[in-house]
Amino acid sequence: MIASWRISALADRHRAMGSNLEDWSGMGTAWTYDKDQKAEYEAIRTKAGVMDVSGLKKVQIIGPHAQYVIDKATTRNVEKLKPGRSTYATMLNDQGKFVDDCVIYRMGPHSFMVVHGSGAGHEQLTMYAAGRNVALLFDDDLHDISLQGPVAVDFLEKHVPGIRDVVYFSHIQTTLFGKPVMISRTGYTGERGYEIFCRRSDAPEIWDTIVGQGAEMGIIPTRFTTLDWLRAESYLLFFPYDNSEMYPFEDQGPGDTLWELGLEFTVSPGKTGFRGAEEHYRLQGKERFKIYGVKLEGTTPAPEGAPLLKDGKPVGVVTIGMYSELNGHNVGIARMPVDCAVDGTEFTVEIDGAPVAAVAHSMPFYDVDKKRRTAKG
Numbered sequence: 001m002i003a004s005w006r007i008s009a010l011a012d013r014h015r016a017m018g019s020n021l022e023d024w025s026g027m028g029t030a031w032t033y034d035k036d037q038k039a040e041y042e043a044i045r046t047k048a049g050v051m052d053v054s055g056l057k058k059v060q061i062i063g064p065h066a067q068y069v070i071d072k073a074t075t076r077n078v079e080k081l082k083p084g085r086s087t088y089a090t091m092l093n094d095q096g097k098f099v100d101d102c103v104i105y106r107m108g109p110h111s112f113m114v115v116h117g118s119g120a121g122h123e124q125l126t127m128y129a130a131g132r133n134v135a136l137l138f139d140d141d142l143h144d145i146s147l148q149g150p151v152a153v154d155f156l157e158k159h160v161p162g163i164r165d166v167v168y169f170s171h172i173q174t175t176l177f178g179k180p181v182m183i184s185r186t187g188y189t190g191e192r193g194y195e196i197f198c199r200r201s202d203a204p205e206i207w208d209t210i211v212g213q214g215a216e217m218g219i220i221p222t223r224f225t226t227l228d229w230l231r232a233e234s235y236l237l238f239f240p241y242d243n244s245e246m247y248p249f250e251d252q253g254p255g256d257t258l259w260e261l262g263l264e265f266t267v268s269p270g271k272t273g274f275r276g277a278e279e280h281y282r283l284q285g286k287e288r289f290k291i292y293g294v295k296l297e298g299t300t301p302a303p304e305g306a307p308l309l310k311d312g313k314p315v316g317v318v319t320i321g322m323y324s325e326l327n328g329h330n331v332g333i334a335r336m337p338v339d340c341a342v343d344g345t346e347f348t349v350e351i352d353g354a355p356v357a358a359v360a361h362s363m364p365f366y367d368v369d370k371k372r373r374t375a376k377g
Contacts, residue, residue, distance in 0.1 A: 004028040006140055009203040010052045017221060025118035027055035030223045040222040041229045042326055044189055047218030048149030049226070050210050053188075053195070054203070058142045059125055061112045063134035070104060070112055072128040072275060073121075075258075077268035081106045086169045086184065090258060090266040091116075091124050096279025097255030098263070099124065100239065103186060105171060115144070119239050124275065143203040147210060148193030150372070151217050155210070156183070156194060163194075168374045177209050188227055190234025190367055192375050232322040233331055235293070235363035237261060241304070242291060242319040242333060249288070257283045262291050289316065290341035293363040296330040296349055296356050299323050307350040308334050308358075315340065318349055324366075331365045 006027035008014075014021060018034030030052060033040075043049045061069055070078050076089040086105040093099050100119025106112055114125060122138060129136050147156070156163045160174055160183065171184035179202040187193030198206055211221055231238060240246050242261070245254040258264045258280060267280065296302060302321030307314050321332030332349075340347075343362055348355035367373070 006055070008052055008054045009143055009200045010054070010145075010207055013204070013207060013221075014052065019223065024224065025055045025057065029055045031225050033221070033223045037223065037226055037229070038325075040220060040226045041324075043218060043220045044149045044191055044222060044226070044230060045326055046150065048147060048152045048155065048193075048214065049220055049222035050207065050214065051146045051148065051222045051224065051226070052143075052207070053146045053224070054143040055224070056115050056117060056144055057122055058139045058144070058197075059114045059116070059122055060137040060139050061114060061125065061129070061134060062110060062137075063132070064110055065129075065132035065134040066110050066112050068132060069125055069128045069134055069136075070114070071273065073124045074102065074104065074114075075267040075271065075274055075280075076104060077271045078104060078106065078112070083108050084170055084172065086171060086186065088169070088266060090263055091119070091121055092258070092274070092276030092280060093120075093255065094276055094279070095255060096257060096276040096283050098239070098243065098258060098261060099255075101237075101263070101266070103184075105184065113139075117239055128275075141200045143198050143200055145196040145198065145203065145207055145210070146187055146193060147196060147219070148187045148189040148191050148222075149219070150192060151219065152191075152193050155214050155217055155219060164377055166194075167376060177206060179206060181206070187373070188236055189230040189373075190236065190364065190370075191230075191372055193373070228320055229322045229324070232320045232333055233324060233327065233329070233364060233366040235262075235333070235365075237263070237291070237333070238320075242335070247305070247317050247319070247335060257287065259284055260287045260289055260291065287338050289335050290338050292334060292336055292341035293361045293365060294318060294332050294334045294336075294347065294349065294358045295361045295365070296321070296332065296358040298356055299325075299330060300351055300356065301330060302332045302349050302351055302356075306332075308336060309348045309350060309355070310340060310346070312348075315347075327366060329365055331361070333363070336360070
């Protein structure tokens with residue numbers, strides 16, 4: 001394993017379940033456990049799973065110019081974002097190409113938290129904070145325990161009054177098991193779920209209590225890579241694993257546009273002035289490829305990077321695939337030519353040297369109307 005420079009307070013829990021802790025974004029992360037991954041996937045879809053996602057980077061941005069930094073660095077207009085609410089956003093470079101995504105939490109008039117993955121988010125925020133009346137804190141003491149699945153709210157309501165009133169992309173400051181926490185109605189699974197932000201010193205007790213008390217409700221610990229099964233059918237991209245940083249163009253450097261990734265919705269209507277804005281708008285209609293779904297025959301999922309062929313010729317790549325016995329489909333996210341990104345386009349996917357029939361299919365494959373993750377009450 002690459003030497004990690006960030007350490008989860010839950011590392012010993014993961015090792016006890018058989019994980020060697022693979023490096024992700026500088027933190028040793030539970031890629032594997034000594035148990036059935038299918039059970040973890042099905043728990044999140046039918047009951048709930050608890051996962052350590054502390055490898056996400058948390059940046060506190062505080063001061064009179066905090067909103068300026070957010071406005072320049074991200075695609076969202078946060079002027080109307082109320083304290084207690086959050087929004088999903090992206091960040092671009094000067095060429096209008098994607099460099100990171102994030103969730104922006106508004107904590108108060110001059111206070112935000114930006115949570116991002118392994119891209120250049122921290123560097124981008126730091127660049128716009130230079131010389132401004134604002135303080136940035138990379139808060140690695142803050143841990144993030146994700147409780148995802150339909151019974152997550154049933155478990156939390158035993159301990160957190162009013163949790164059912166917390167709507168999608170909102171958060172509350174409260175206590176859990178006597179510890180101060182922020183609970184956010186967010187997640188990365190396509191299910192109703194919550195992220196519990198807590199102090200490093202409290203993370204082991206909170207984790208152990210959820211695992212212990214939640215067992216009778218079917219809540220189980222879940223490895224980080226089970227997210228791949230969930231995101232493939234819920235249309236959730238994961239930088240850089242769906243991007244040209246992983247699948248480079250032959251004659252161009254890395255970088256994909258929001259139009260190519262299907263993330264143009266992250267730009268607030270009419271917003272200008274953010275980094276890469278002019279190029280972003282100029283590049284509309286100039287897509288070199290599209291991210292789109294594929295449905296495969298059979299029950300063998302496409303491995304990461306499986307060639308996508310049309311009429312026997314390579315035209316793209318499946319970036320992530322999964323087979324769900326629970327939902328009865330074999331699906332994947334793919335990079336493909338723009339003119340192929342139409343439902344019903346026929347392909348073959350090469351798996352272990354053998355062609356498997358597939359067709360293009362719009363995403364998400366699961367909970368198409370997104371009613372589960374946004375459910376109220």
